[in-house]
Amino acid sequence: MNSTVVTYLSQSKELSAAIAWLSKTLGFDANSLVSFLVFAVVCLIVVGVMATIGGLGTYAERKISADLQMRMGPNRVGPYGILQFLADGVKMILKEDIIPSGADKFTFILAPIMCMVGVFATLAVVPFSSGFMLANLNVGIFYLVGMASLVGVGVFLGGYASNSKWSMLGGMRGASQIISYEIPSTLSIISIVILAGGLSMGTLIGGQGGLPHQWYILHNPFAFIGFFIFFIASLAETNRAPFDLPEAESELVSGYHTEYSGMRFGLFALAEYIEVFVVCGVAVALFLGGYNVPFDLGTGAIFTEKLGLDSMLSQNIGQLLELGSFFTKTLALYYVVIWVRWTLPRLRVDQLMTLCWKYLTPIALFNLLGCAVWMYAFDGKSIYSLIFETAATVGGSH
Amino acid sequence: MFTNTLFLLSAAITLGGAFAVVYTQNLMHACIFLLASLFGVAGLYACIGADFLAAAQLVVYAGGVIILMLFAIMLTGGASNSINRYGLVKIAAMGNTKTFFAAGFTAIVTSLVLLKIIANVLKNQPNKVLAANEATVEKLGTLLATDHILAFEISSVLLLGALIGAAVISRPRKEKHD
Numbered sequence A: 001m002n003s004t005v006v007t008y009l010s011q012s013k014e015l016s017a018a019i020a021w022l023s024k025t026l027g028f029d030a031n032s033l034v035s036f037l038v039f040a041v042v043c044l045i046v047v048g049v050m051a052t053i054g055g056l057g058t059y060a061e062r063k064i065s066a067d068l069q070m071r072m073g074p075n076r077v078g079p080y081g082i083l084q085f086l087a088d089g090v091k092m093i094l095k096e097d098i099i100p101s102g103a104d105k106f107t108f109i110l111a112p113i114m115c116m117v118g119v120f121a122t123l124a125v126v127p128f129s130s131g132f133m134l135a136n137l138n139v140g141i142f143y144l145v146g147m148a149s150l151v152g153v154g155v156f157l158g159g160y161a162s163n164s165k166w167s168m169l170g171g172m173r174g175a176s177q178i179i180s181y182e183i184p185s186t187l188s189i190i191s192i193v194i195l196a197g198g199l200s201m202g203t204l205i206g207g208q209g210g211l212p213h214q215w216y217i218l219h220n221p222f223a224f225i226g227f228f229i230f231f232i233a234s235l236a237e238t239n240r241a242p243f244d245l246p247e248a249e250s251e252l253v254s255g256y257h258t259e260y261s262g263m264r265f266g267l268f269a270l271a272e273y274i275e276v277f278v279v280c281g282v283a284v285a286l287f288l289g290g291y292n293v294p295f296d297l298g299t300g301a302i303f304t305e306k307l308g309l310d311s312m313l314s315q316n317i318g319q320l321l322e323l324g325s326f327f328t329k330t331l332a333l334y335y336v337v338i339w340v341r342w343t344l345p346r347l348r349v350d351q352l353m354t355l356c357w358k359y360l361t362p363i364a365l366f367n368l369l370g371c372a373v374w375m376y377a378f379d380g381k382s383i384y385s386l387i388f389e390t391a392a393t394v395g396g397s398h
Numbered sequence B: 001m002f003t004n005t006l007f008l009l010s011a012a013i014t015l016g017g018a019f020a021v022v023y024t025q026n027l028m029h030a031c032i033f034l035l036a037s038l039f040g041v042a043g044l045y046a047c048i049g050a051d052f053l054a055a056a057q058l059v060v061y062a063g064g065v066i067i068l069m070l071f072a073i074m075l076t077g078g079a080s081n082s083i084n085r086y087g088l089v090k091i092a093a094m095g096n097t098k099t100f101f102a103a104g105f106t107a108i109v110t111s112l113v114l115l116k117i118i119a120n121v122l123k124n125q126p127n128k129v130l131a132a133n134e135a136t137v138e139k140l141g142t143l144l145a146t147d148h149i150l151a152f153e154i155s156s157v158l159l160l161g162a163l164i165g166a167a168v169i170s171r172p173r174k175e176k177h178d
Helices: A005-009 A013-026 A031-068 A084-094 A105-122 A140-148 A150-161 A165-196 A201-206 A221-237 A263-287 A294-299 A301-306 A311-341 A349-378 A383-394 B002-023 B027-047 B051-076 B097-124 B137-145 B149-169
Strands: none
Touching (some): A005 A031, A031 A084, A031 A263, A031 A311, A105 A140, A105 A263, A140 A150, A140 A201, A140 B051, A150 B027, A150 B051, A165 A201, A165 A221, A165 A263, A165 A349, A165 B051, A201 A263, A221 A263, A221 A311, A221 A349, A263 A311, A294 A311, A301 A311, B002 B027, B027 B051, B051 B137, B137 B149
């Protein structure tokens, strides 16, 4: 079975005692019921936290763009304007829900929901930490790629259903952009899967360590290039940064979400910000060491040895450290994504497609080949272990 | 209990989606219901422990085939409803005797094949306990690269042929007449 958050929590004595008490009171084996309840609670927590991160992403974007443009950004609603996203959310909910009369009503309502579902389904495998991953699927990264392509369907349907020129153009551009950039993105992911030897997030992150020289980005030059290919392709996947032609204000009014008002538009925007977070999380997991804490602090064993704490408590401390490591790296990448958006000009749609098919895809294929050859030639050792091993043998290892 | 719930949900989505595909009169809606039905099939794969197959179903079908079908419908403009002004669905060859005979014959042949398959399954009586979930990715990869390497290579040649064929069919043609 795949290990999940329930597997991690069932190590604790309190939970086992609770299950035993519940089984006695209810008369049947309460194991699966408690598993379901734990899952439900953790899902609620994850969804709540991620929605907050999505909302704070809008606030962060406005503040960081303001900083880059030498102005202030929102600073009235709450201290330093931090409640601005709540005010925006309330405003959106209170707006009138307009459905154009010529629109295909069923598809119009379905499109933002499909975007949201595609993004929230990927949260099941995002590796927050080794214990709090909702489900460490054997096919984790593969499942994530599959669910992220639902967003493309949502974008296309949003463009089609609005029955308007701007939306149709934006929707078709958006969908073709998303399906085109899936290829270099997936090829970069596969080159890391070759290095790690498995599709599950646990395997991918377990093959890395806490310190930067143990990350896959510095494993071999092909993985280094692969990180940038993946990052650029993911920017295009989420309709972000210089690739936001489908929702460009100056070109297409608002592209595929022109006709959406109020919370329907809010769902599109929220899905985009959460998808950026998920994609940054995947980049961190694959290339930047994931939730690994330097000096092996994440396992918690050092706390039991040195400080004599209870095993479960030290494991929980280790999990908190891992969470901190993951969120620090992901939010740093999130800052880079926002920074790139407000720095670079927008690409034209033919430049976009040329970049994908003529540049990123061949480079990604070459990376895949290079990683495979590296694994064969150097037995999977990173460039640092090769250098240090050579130095050790030359210097006379003892 | 979870397996039962998962199976019932997946089967309901598969069958409901398939029924809606046939019943609806809007081609785009039919595509969306097909997406739902394929999701149900992925759920059914997950029920019997074929994890890689379920994920592959999601990636290939939900992410690839459906988007391509939507693009094809948009680019060929085939989304208009075919209802005439009297409210009857009027498609050529519906209600034709030839169509009913062909459809009836197909239905009889399909049901006979299905009955034969089910009879074989019921006769062999596999044991009722489901095997424990185990990782299938590594096994699939090993088999594909050793026992079934020929099928693997032939399918890659087939995909290459399809790619080149699509590019050839859709290439811009020089204007022959002016």
